[in-house]
Amino acid sequence: AQSVTQPDIHITVSEGASLELRCNYSYGATPYLFWYVQSPGQGLQLLLKYFSGDTLVQGIKGFEAEFKRSQSSFNLRKPSVHWSDAAEYFCAAPSGGYNKLIFGAGTRLAVHP
């Protein structure tokens, strides 16, 4: 069965530092992969999506992610974190239906001033 794993539950970075959030997937075919962000008290917002083609995907808010088939990974990166990036980040993939997503457990990001 498909699965999505986020190894890091909590990450703390200083404002202005770079960020990388890890995501590993288990998937048979070429996957769709997504990163969503959830700010406190809010719903989820799509940051970016990988479908096919270029393995480096650009998203909103200055985020990017790189698909690496050999490592079964789809890590999210940002070169310089802002305090407003503090939120929970979820990696996701379809499972048995294109709009039926399975989500990783999430990584909660804290940003220190």
Added chain:
Amino acid sequence: KAGVTQTPRYLIKTRGQQVTLSCSPISGHRSVSWYQQTPGQGLQFLFEYFSETQRNKGNFPGRFSGRQFSNSRSEMNVSTLELGDSALYLCASSLAPGTERTGELFFGEGSRLTVL
């Protein structure tokens, strides 16, 4: 363009009661999905509706049900509430499945249900 609207935002129920949650999707979106979010289980898919038909269902008991109306608005119902049903219930809308934007979900802010 208005986002996904969920009502009510907060509600408290007691065990054994039932609850109905409502979701109005973004105009033009015909697919509506529901997710349950809890600290212990994370985000779990409940079901998806498209053109008033349930297309997919997650691994939840029959107490959880839903429907979609001709205007794409959706409701979900939980009967005989249990303490474990306390959660944030998120509705998400998207364009018709099968398009290049498949999987691009637009979430509402959720309905937080507390069962006492």
